[in-house]
Amino acid sequence: MPELPEVEMYTRYFERHALRQTIARVRVFDARICGSRKLSQLAGRSFERVQRHGKHLFADAGDIWLHIHFGMSGDLAYYFDEPPRFARLVFDFENGAHLAYEDMRLFGMVDLTPSPDIYIREHGLGPDPLDPQFNLRAFRALLYKRRGRIKALLMSQEVIAGIGNLYADEALFRSSIDPRRPIDRLRDDEAKALFANIRRVLQETIDFKSRGADYPGRFLIQHREEGERCPKCAGTIRRTIVAGRTTYYCAKHQR
């Protein structure tokens, strides 16, 4: 599930449930999701705050930070009794509560890092699109630095951190731009609209997810199937492959 809006949900969930509780023990059920640093050094500490950058979650544990990347199927579960089916790692708190990192497909990664800034720099992550510092000017500057297809740029984490297959399609759908369009063929007004729509799509998704609501019918995500009716212009939804990923778009209004 995890692109930027989903990781934002996990971050809020972590913040609501797992802060300021002393960690008694860290139990690793499957070491394949562990990074190189020993998570056992978290014992006796507590998480004091969490933050997100793109699809990455960071939790402050004193002079070291927990870092989680959720892969394709990562999730968090705070519980008191039974761990979830695909729990790969569990933090036991001294108050009897537990926080599980669950991940069916094992593509995620849990590790420690000295600080979010250092992690972001070392891994060359681009700006977070919801960061107020990320403005139209900054977006335009990124467009000039790259060639290729617009969808590939949106999904590239070194360019912008947090957009994946679904929300790239969604932002391009709303902007009436074909995902295969070469970056240098975007008009100025289209770049401006795309910038605004990236933020709108992500922020709107966070808003309705935080209310427990489902995607509105006007979202492409509700119509990701070959031959579906476009909810915007009554065109036909087509399926293709762009940047190696299954891509849906409206053959009529996305040009």
Add this chain to the structure above:
DNA sequence: AATATTGTTCAGCA
């Protein structure tokens, strides 16, 4: 049974 899946990385190639 075959196919698909919200991510990332890397080899090979143009």
Add this chain to the structure above:
DNA sequence: GTGCTGAACAATAT
């Protein structure tokens, strides 16, 4: 150097 493709990772659902 850049960008694209396909494969690999792994486990499930349809």
